[in-house]
Amino acid sequence: MTNKLSLAILPGDGIGMEITQPCVELIQLALAQVGEPAAEENWLEAGAGAYTKLGNALPAETIDGCRKADAILLAAMGDPSVRYPDGTEIIPQVDLRFELDLYAGVRPVRSVPGIKGPLADPRGDQLDFVLVRESTEGLFASVGKGTRNDDQATDTQVITRKGTKRVCDFAFKLAQKRKAEGHIGEVTSVDKANVFKSMAFWRDVFDESAAAHSDITPRYGYVDAVAMELVRRPWIYDVMVTENMYGDILSDLAAGLIGGLGMAPSADIGDDHAVFQPCHGSAPDIAGTGKANPTAMFLSGAMMLDWLAVEKNYPAYDDAARRLTRAIDDAFYDGSLVSTERGGNAGVATITAAVKKALVAQA
Numbered sequence: 001m002t003n004k005l006s007l008a009i010l011p012g013d014g015i016g017m018e019i020t021q022p023c024v025e026l027i028q029l030a031l032a033q034v035g036e037p038a039a040e041e042n043w044l045e046a047g048a049g050a051y052t053k054l055g056n057a058l059p060a061e062t063i064d065g066c067r068k069a070d071a072i073l074l075a076a077m078g079d080p081s082v083r084y085p086d087g088t089e090i091i092p093q094v095d096l097r098f099e100l101d102l103y104a105g106v107r108p109v110r111s112v113p114g115i116k117g118p119l120a121d122p123r124g125d126q127l128d129f130v131l132v133r134e135s136t137e138g139l140f141a142s143v144g145k146g147t148r149n150d151d152q153a154t155d156t157q158v159i160t161r162k163g164t165k166r167v168c169d170f171a172f173k174l175a176q177k178r179k180a181e182g183h184i185g186e187v188t189s190v191d192k193a194n195v196f197k198s199m200a201f202w203r204d205v206f207d208e209s210a211a212a213h214s215d216i217t218p219r220y221g222y223v224d225a226v227a228m229e230l231v232r233r234p235w236i237y238d239v240m241v242t243e244n245m246y247g248d249i250l251s252d253l254a255a256g257l258i259g260g261l262g263m264a265p266s267a268d269i270g271d272d273h274a275v276f277q278p279c280h281g282s283a284p285d286i287a288g289t290g291k292a293n294p295t296a297m298f299l300s301g302a303m304m305l306d307w308l309a310v311e312k313n314y315p316a317y318d319d320a321a322r323r324l325t326r327a328i329d330d331a332f333y334d335g336s337l338v339s340t341e342r343g344g345n346a347g348v349a350t351i352t353a354a355v356k357k358a359l360v361a362q363a
């Protein structure tokens with residue numbers, strides 16, 4: 001028995017236009033290798049380009065196409081030269097999180113063998129932890145709602161019981177899954193409970209979630225201290241869960257630990273939908289040059305297949321996910337493939353060819 005997938009594909013802007021097609025080709029190849037039919041591709045418009053062309057950064061047809069798809073693959077959106085009349089940038093990828101209620105931003109921080117991280121300690125090249133970022137509230141609840149006059153501007157942080165509980169439960173369940181795979185079974189709440197009422201409330205709700213998952217050890221860290229520990233000894237972490245803005249900042253820091261934004265995949269997961277997207281933005285400074293590292297996009301594609309395997313209880317996708325991840329690891333393993341962001345010469349074409357070759361070698 002086989003299963004035909006339907007994918008919503010949003011290439012977006014900048015380097016998103018360059019890294020999406022190669023990623024979709026690799027996903028189709030991995031599916032073919034495990035005997036699955038080609039996924040149906042529904043390419044949809046969104047982003048700064050869509051805003052310029054259609055006057056809408058996230059058209060209704062795009063949202064509709066996303067709702068109907070089994071999973072959503074999104075590359076990168078935004079262009080600093082295209083802004084709303086109030087001066088803010090176009091960020092439909094954030095709007096989509098609210099629209100589809102994608103509350104858990106999953107940022108795996110796994111070292112790809114062969115890629116040296118910036119830390120001198122060799123344990124810094126063997127990282128494997130996950131940052132879970134609450135993605136529907138926190139400081140981002142204020143997007144488009146802040147106030148500003150000549151003397152003062154405000155953006156308000158909103159932390160709800162429902163929003164906190166569901167993302168903490170998600171993090172504890174993820175830690176249970178990882179524990180079954182051999183990880184230590186800990187979740188760290190990253191907050192600022194010593195200063196803000198909203199964060200003390202967050203921690204209370206985290207504790208309620210911890211009590212309901214007694215096989216997992218709860219830990220605590222203030223966000224400033226955690227930022228330091230992420231540089232000093234990041235290998236101590238298993239799963240971390242945090243508020244939206246802290247997660248936004250720490251996930252870029254964490255990306256730096258595994259070779260840069262071009263190596264950092266992510267997923268935004270809700271109860272009914274999920275978007276898979278690299279951590280980086282549209283990188284307008286290198287768009288069109290072919291210098292982008294597409295690996296984060298490929299790893300996001302592998303995460304999508306992995307999620308579909310669980311969601312649809314369909315092991316063939318797990319097999320396809322493992323093949324794609326292994327192809328990426330194999331391509332970088334001997335250390336000769338060095339992306340431009342790490343000072344090498346490899347851009348979209350070279351890295352795609354290397355990963356494809358490694359994938360084909362598994363057939």
Ligand code: ATP
Pocket residue numbers: 015077078261262279280281282283284285286291292293294296341
């Ligand atoms: P956003 O706010 O949308 O996340 P950003 O303003 O943080 O975007 P990015 O677009 O992610 O910025 O780019 C930050 C820097 O990282 C830029 O110098 C960019 O060229 C570089 N960069 C981002 N992604 C990649 C990639 N895949 N390969 C190589 N360099 C990248």
